[in-house]
Amino acid sequence: MASTRNLKRVAGKLGFAVSIFVLVSPAILVFLWMLSLSLKNDADNTAFPPIFIPNPPTLDNFRDVFAKNNFLLYLWNSILVTGGAVAVGLLVGVPAGYGIARAKSAKFAFLILIARITPALSYLIPLFLVFQLIGLNGTITALLVTHLVITVPIIVWVMIGYFENVPMELEDAALVDGASPWQGFRHIALPLARPGIIVGAILAFIFSWNNFIFSVVLGGKTTRTLPSAIYNVLTFEQISWGPLAAAALLVTLPVLLLTVVAQRQIVAGLSAGGLKDG
Amino acid sequence: MAKVEIASLSKRYGENFVVKDLSIEIPQGEFLVLLGPSGCGKTTTLRMIAGFVEPSSGQITLGGRDVTTLPPWKRNTGLVFQSYALFPHLTVDENVAFGLEMRKLPAAERRENVAEALRLVRLEGFGERLPRQLSGGQQQRVALARALAFRPDVLLLDEPLSNLDAKLREEVRVEIRELQQKLGLTTVMVTHDQDEALSMADRLVVMSQGEVRQIGTQRDLYERPADRFVAGFVGRSNFLAGQCEGDGAFISAGGLRMACTAGVRGKGTLALRPEAVSVGPEAAHLDNSFEGVVEYISYLGSVLDVRVRLAPQDRIIVQIANRSGEVLPKMGDTLKVGWPATSGRVFAEES
Numbered sequence: 162m163a164s165t166r167n168l169k170r171v172a173g174k175l176g177f178a179v180s181i182f183v184l185v186s187p188a189i190l191v192f193l194w195m196l197s198l199s200l201k202n203d204a205d206n207t208a209f210p211p212i213f214i215p216n217p218p219t220l221d222n223f224r225d226v227f228a229k230n231n232f233l234l235y236l237w238n239s240i241l242v243t244g245g246a247v248a249v250g251l252l253v254g255v256p257a258g259y260g261i262a263r264a265k266s267a268k269f270a271f272l273i274l275i276a277r278i279t280p281a282l283s284y285l286i287p288l289f290l291v292f293q294l295i296g297l298n299g300t301i302t303a304l305l306v307t308h309l310v311i312t313v314p315i316i317v318w319v320m321i322g323y324f325e326n327v328p329m330e331l332e333d334a335a336l337v338d339g340a341s342p343w344q345g346f347r348h349i350a351l352p353l354a355r356p357g358i359i360v361g362a363i364l365a366f367i368f369s370w371n372n373f374i375f376s377v378v379l380g381g382k383t384t385r386t387l388p389s390a391i392y393n394v395l396t397f398e399q400i401s402w403g404p405l406a407a408a409a410l411l412v413t414l415p416v417l418l419l420t421v422v423a424q425r426q427i428v429a430g431l432s433a434g435g436l437k438d439g
Numbered sequence: 440m441a442k443v444e445i446a447s448l449s450k451r452y453g454e455n456f457v458v459k460d461l462s463i464e465i466p467q468g469e470f471l472v473l474l475g476p477s478g479c480g481k482t483t484t485l486r487m488i489a490g491f492v493e494p495s496s497g498q499i500t501l502g503g504r505d506v507t508t509l510p511p512w513k514r515n516t517g518l519v520f521q522s523y524a525l526f527p528h529l530t531v532d533e534n535v536a537f538g539l540e541m542r543k544l545p546a547a548e549r550r551e552n553v554a555e556a557l558r559l560v561r562l563e564g565f566g567e568r569l570p571r572q573l574s575g576g577q578q579q580r581v582a583l584a585r586a587l588a589f590r591p592d593v594l595l596l597d598e599p600l601s602n603l604d605a606k607l608r609e610e611v612r613v614e615i616r617e618l619q620q621k622l623g624l625t626t627v628m629v630t631h632d633q634d635e636a637l638s639m640a641d642r643l644v645v646m647s648q649g650e651v652r653q654i655g656t657q658r659d660l661y662e663r664p665a666d667r668f669v670a671g672f673v674g675r676s677n678f679l680a681g682q683c684e685g686d687g688a689f690i691s692a693g694g695l696r697m698a699c700t701a702g703v704r705g706k707g708t709l710a711l712r713p714e715a716v717s718v719g720p721e722a723a724h725l726d727n728s729f730e731g732v733v734e735y736i737s738y739l740g741s742v743l744d745v746r747v748r749l750a751p752q753d754r755i756i757v758q759i760a761n762r763s764g765e766v767l768p769k770m771g772d773t774l775k776v777g778w779p780a781t782s783g784r785v786f787a788e789e790s
């Protein structure tokens with residue numbers, strides 16, 4: 162009796178481990194392969210059969226990235242666009258989330274949900290036309306504005322969830338103590354929803370940083386963000402795998418670090434807000 | 440502190456009256472309790488005074504100031520919530536100081552008032568703690584201190600004791616009442632707990648389904664209940680169905696003729712307090728005197744509740760004191776019971 166139960170448990174655990182492995186291994190393998198590419202010299206990278214372990218490992222590829230490809234310019238562009246879009250997103254999204262949560266407005270919550278679901282691509286053509294009209298195409302400002310399409314809905318959606326968890330009675334208590342609704346928001350609701358602000362900002366950062374299509378279409382030669390800049394390396398120049406992998410690693414690094422550091426908040430935010438890649 | 444005047448206050452949601460035509464003047468320093476079963480509109484009334492619920496009609500005046508249309512933050516009322524609603528991210532000091540900060544009091548004065556408020560609720564030395572580091576009773580006192588710190592015109596308490604355990608509740612009752620008397624606070628408290636209401640109030644408003652049934656002191660309500668509802672809600676009553684003859688006589692459903700207070704002729708109810716009934720030989724000399732069979736006895740310690748069947752349809756609970764050395768009735772005994780005519784109050788059948 163007991164042994165069959167034990168067997169079942171072991172089998173269950175094994176099955177779980179195997180399915181985790183199957184799900185995660187493609188991502189891990191691709192990542193490890195990229196890491197391997199970035200640390201090998203050019204000859205090893207094109208060798209057949211492929212060599213996995215760099216011998217000896219080299220940092221030449223990384224040096225190459227900084228030396229040749231204007232990497233720092235694109236990094237700065239990405240920081241401006243994503244940083245700006247997250248900052249403006251917070252400025253707009255936090256009060257909006259508060260308003261929707263407090264008004265219990267299912268209608269507006271639904272609107273935000275639709276904005277979250279709609280593929281970012283479908284915003285692209287109208288935005289492109291508008292920017293053309295006002296002569297903003299190819300500017301950082303245009304990219305920043307476009308990225309708001311990603312950051313604002315994420316932040317609003319996450320904030321709705323967090324503000325709904327701040328008991329109404331606390332703000333009532335503030336009002337009866339003499340606080341105006343603005344002061345109640347500022348001194349009570351906002352500090353209590355601070356974890357939500359952090360989660361919303363992290364998620365918005367990740368999705369905005371990774372976004373690539375907006376910059377491909379709207380970015381100018383010097384105003385691209387990192388992901389599309391790398392894409393350009395891939396297409397137009399002779400493919401040199403080593404520097405490409407090194408650049409790709411450098412681009413993913415902030416997101417990677419953030420994911421590791423803020424794992425718990427991200428999981429909380431994703432399960433509160435629903436998951437969709439911009 | 441100030442006088443509170445409420446004139447024909449009503450609140451309607453759709454066609455449904457939650458509070459109906461409430462008028463009362465609360466003199467400065469009075470402790471008024473709104474008493475009634477759950478859902479009768481007590482909280483709504485309190486929230487109208489605080490400014491969270493807009494009245495459908497009527498007027499509220501605080502110290503001569505018409506506040507009917509003012510928002511909560513301009514009313515200067517202190518409110519203690521059932522859940523205390525302490526700000527979890529602020530220390531006790533900061534919680535109590537909140538109202539003062541909103542009123543832009545200078546820091547020195549603020550510190551003084553906070554210390555004073557915490558001293559009043561005997562929480563000196565707890566200022567640095569967060570609410571979650573306090574017991575339920577201490578949190579309740581912080582809520583009280585927060586509501587008092589800015590010297591409100593009226594103190595509002597919404598079932599402030601219902602989250603405390605029974606023993607603590609009785610202590611806190613006394614504390615709040617003493618504090619209220621010492622500071623001369625005009626206070627409106629809401630509760631569904633009869634004991635709590637009776638032990639704390641100067642005056643009570645008994646409400647049912649949004650309507651005021653009676654306003655008066657404990658004694659008014661107990662000795663001269665305005666209707667059957669009040670007779671049943673404040674203290675206990677036996678209710679006997681029957682026919683009122685109009686001239687101080689009542690014929691019960693079981694056919695017993697009882698002397699009672701004068702009432703309207705017709706179908707009605709006789710209300711009789713269990714403790715107003717005498718038993719044994721002395722019962723024979725009273726206006727009403729019957730013999731009945733003891734059906735059930737609840738031994739409650741200081742008193743016994745004895746259920747006596749006077750007639751197949753007429754049963755009453757009789758409360759007798761448990762004095763040492765006295766022979767107590769047993770189930771199945773025949774017992775003489777009696778009460779004076781003035782103890783039996785008749786109410787016409789409610790439509």
Ligand SMILES: Nc1ncnc2c1ncn2[C@@H]1O[C@H](COP(=O)(O)OP(=O)(O)O)[C@@H](O)[C@H]1O
Nearest residue numbers: 452457475476477478479480481482483484629
């Ligand atoms: N916003 C509202 N809309 C509709 N009905 C309400 C609303 N608020 C309260 N009520 C109703 O009013 C009645 C009285 O509520 P309340 O004042 O909270 O009663 P109490 O505090 O005496 O238990 C209840 O039946 C409740 O359902």
Ligand SMILES: [Mg+2]
Nearest residue numbers: 478481482483
């Ligand atoms: Mg209530």
